[in-house]
Amino acid sequence: MSIKNTTSIFVDCHVFDSGFQGTRTYIKGLYFELIKKSDIQFFLVSSNPDHLASIFGNHSNVTYLKYRYQNKFLRLLIDIPQIIKRNKIDFAHFQYTVSPIKRCKYIVTTHDVLFIDFPEYFTFFSKIVNTFLYKQSAKFSEIRLTVSEYSKQKIQQHFALSNYLITPNAIYDAFFQEYDKEQIKAEVIEKFSLKNYIIYVSRWEPRKNQQMVLKAFIDLKLYKKYKLLFLGNDTLSNQRYDEVFNALNSEIKNEIITLKNTDLRTMLLLLRGADASVYPSLAEGFGIPPLESVAAKVPTICSNKTAMSDFTFFEDYYFDPYNQDDFNQKLQKILTQNVVSDFEIMSQKIKEKYSWQKSADILYQQIKKHE
Known part of the structure; x- marks a missing residue:
């Protein structure tokens, strides 16, 4: 005492x-x-x-x-x-x-x-x-x-x-704040030359499963309309991702962007400006990024494994990170359907629970x- x-x-x-x-x-x-x-x-x-x-x-x-x-x-x-x-x-x-x-x-x-x-x-x-x-x-x-x-x-x-x-x-209050999507997109275009893009916020490790996002980007020919943005620092090299990426032609590679060492303000700006956010991690002790993107009302799909299985409010926006077809279908859904209202409801649930x-x-x- x-x-x-x-x-x-x-x-x-x-x-x-x-x-x-x-x-x-x-x-x-x-x-x-x-x-x-x-x-x-x-x-x-x-x-x-x-x-x-x-x-x-x-x-x-x-x-x-x-x-x-x-x-x-x-x-x-x-x-x-x-x-x-x-x-x-x-x-x-x-x-x-x-x-x-x-x-x-x-x-x-x-x-x-x-x-x-x-x-x-x-x-x-x-x-x-x-x-x-x-x-x-x-x-x-x-x-x-x-x-x-x-x-x-x-x-x-x-x-x-x-x-x-x-x-x-x-989740920090900043993620829940209201913002003008078009104004944010204009700022992202000006600062990063990014117009339409899909974002994955995570450091680089094999368990983060970045190759699943890359495969969907190729399979669905999303590179014709979108860019793919990976936001996160290196921890461990992901050989499976490297193998898929290195086999691509330069035209597709040019549509894939990796940013590291960004601050919170930049991350929030890029998250808000995204058309969709994905989180295909295979194993997490918690898993903050998908909650942050939903808090910002960005259409998001999330892995249903390990600690992320606690995020039951994802419902139809869950996918099996070992099933590429499941991921592809869910990604197509949030890119082609008007689902913003679903994520407004989910954002409120996150605010109440966490x-x-x-x-x-x-x-x-x-x-x-x-x-």
Whole structure:
């Protein structure tokens, strides 16, 4: 029990030192809400605290600190224990992996254990190491969190641990804001020379199944009317996509665009300007992008596997990511039929179900419980 007037929380924010990913969205959404709690003092730490401050803003109960080491293991073994001791931290919140030198109570969010059920998409070494590290990190932690019912069931099954609470990802308000489609399209044409296009927002990995979108683009001859836009950074090379792409002639290749290292504002602009959004991922611990595109009322089709099976409001806009014909038919539907009203209804359902405030309240109650 802390003897200070306020409870202090260290938040490992090293993911903000690299490109967009789900864990970064999670921390940002969760702590945007949680820092409104004046009875908690927050210590947000990364290699670039000025960048963190530009994201979260200046608050009397938030202190930004800088890591000395870029290396993950030096950070966990040296940096973090020293920061916790020096600032008399009560709780430390980590994503996946905690520091083995424990000097306060731990909160860990294990977003998924996909590497166990889908080893073909991960290296053998990473599977062995992550299975050990994630399980030990969970054992070390007083508060165990995950982001979906699917992930909760899989983690408890593989780690034989219980007491996991779900703090779901949610969607930023900006995605729900009204906008003029024609005005957005004009801006996209001016900035990117893109008129009619299909978008897939995701980093590059084999499990993201980019080749399914490319095959549909070819099979349906969509290149005659549309461009295909892939928006996301590289994580792992996708050999199956490369094989399909390299076999194309230059005319079709010219209709395929890949953009990386974009900021949130650019991503939102390109998403709003799209004629259709697709999400054929084979495995996810949650899956934020299809919810973001529906929130923006962009006609969207989504994989019905793993954690995305929780998105039941997709109904007729679900597809089997192992079935190319199913994907092609659903893509044709959203490109040729007037379905905007369906996505306006779905957008409202997402807004009601997924809320950062709700997730922050769950964590806040756990912190109070474990003080």
